[in-house]
Amino acid sequence: MFDAFPWLTPEIVQLLGQGLGVTVVLTLITSVAALMLGVVVGWLRISPLRIVRRLATGYVELFRNVPALVGVIFWAYAFPNAFEPALRRALFFDNAWIDALGEVTGLSVPYYAIGAGLGLTLNTSAYIAELFRAGVGTLAREHWEAARSLGASPLRTFVNLLLPHGLRASAPAIITRLVHNMKNTALASFVAVPEFFKATQTAITRSFYAVELLLLASVVYWLLSWAFARLLEHALPQPRRSKVT
Secondary structure, three states, X not given: OOOOOOOOOHHHHHHHHHHHHHXXXXXXXXXXXXXXXXXXHHHHOOOOOHHHHHHHHHHHHHHHHOOHHHHHHHHHHXXXXXXXXXXXXXXXXXXXXXXXXXXXXXXXXXXXXXXXXXHHHHHHHHHHHHHHHHHHOOOOHHHHHHHHHOOOOHHHXXXXXHHHHHHHHHHHHHHHHHHHHHHHHHHHHHHOOOOHHHHHHHHHHHHOOHHHHHHHHHHHHHHHHHHHHHHXXXXXXXXXXXXXX
């Protein structure tokens, strides 16, 4: 393999492999967090309480309309600077929890990955909240009325009726959004997180094979997108297909 692709040295393969691992972990964590948070916010968007609806709407409008890159840089670089230097260091860079995370992940500055993950999670969850709310909106009014007449609590109505129906109705759109989130992990390279695109940039700097490595990165991202979409299709309930007679 290395004879056919002289630019793909063992050092480059190891570098890209480590970056790919960071991308996969970052994708899984942010996708799960964004899905859970988005569903909750989407539920709050249809709350009978006006103040709750307004707060949920404010959340969606804020994080949906701020570019993901801005959020990534803000939470990784700007947010810690809101604290005094000594407190900033103790909270974000020099404590037992951060040190342990660095030992487990091998990241030199673990908080940057946390900040990038937070920015991606908030951005994606805002979109998922609207998708889930739209999915719930397809539920026939008779089902709502039946739940109320049976005396179901709001929480029980959500768990047994709104959640499964909302996820099923919005699954295709949510899958598309989560795949987009996976590709957005490349934005973490802007805050020195050694994910796959950052590793590709480093490999280009070391080898000067920009065309070859960028083509390889494109193929890898395509394969990741395809595999992640298939995984989500099995994990999320899919819309029922009407039978053609």
